């Protein structure tokens with residue numbers, strides 16, 4: 001199963017959301033991997049992963065060997081591994097490579113959470129379109145909403161995670177009314193989470209109560225996708 005996570009605007013909290021979601025799943029003994037297309041996951045997980053990675057796989061084209069994926073995986077915690085990014089972007093990679101990698105990861109029993117950053121490269125957009133589910137991470141601000149509306153993946157997004165700053169004028173209803181998609185999870189900016197991210201201690205030291213809201217996000221996302229197709 002592949003869940004593609006992306007954000008219409010930089011600095012929103014996408015990489016943190018991916019790391020926390022993957023940690024929550026792995027804590028429940030669900031075998032999970034993070035596919036890092038944007039480059040920040042090793043720092044969040046406190047590991048070194050500077051070898052070849054998924055963007056190199058995309059650059060090699062749709063016929064790149066499937067078993068190369070397992071060879072580049074780095075263990076992060078029990079039930080949790082990381083596919084590093086390698087090259088920092090997939091500029092120039094063919095969309096057919098994104099489609100092929102998406103199909104490969106979809107068909108795997110392991111849950112892969114992809115951090116696609118802004119999902120601007122064609123191969124990243126193709127991978128997100130092929131994924132079992134596409135999740136956009138947004139902030140409760142006008143610029144985030146504005147960028148979302150113009151993003152190439154807005155038509156195929158299955159649900160939203162809203163990272164909320166207190167006192168902002170925009171909220172859940174504005175995002176749902178504008179996109180026709182549900183906000184599946186609202187998370188507050190929590191200093192404790194920021195500190196764990198800063199120190200690479202998310203997988204080992206994140207308390208269970210911080211992870212609880214993320215536990216059933218995947219099932220809510222799948223339900224939302226089924227409803228979208230049924231409509």
Ligand SMILES: Nc1ncnc2c1ncn2[C@@H]1O[C@H](COP(=O)(O)OP(=O)(O)OP(=O)(O)O)[C@@H](O)[C@H]1O
Pocket residue numbers: 007009010011012013014015016017038040117163187188189190191192193194195197198
């Ligand atoms: N829920 C949260 N609680 C506290 N801090 C957060 C939360 N989400 C993100 N942050 C902090 O906000 C900053 C940006 O987060 P992050 O790097 O995850 O965003 P991003 O969307 O991946 O950014 P980029 O566009 O650079 O990839 C980081 O300092 C991170 O620790």
Ligand SMILES: [Mg+2]
Pocket residue numbers: 014015016038040117
């Ligand atoms: Mg990021």
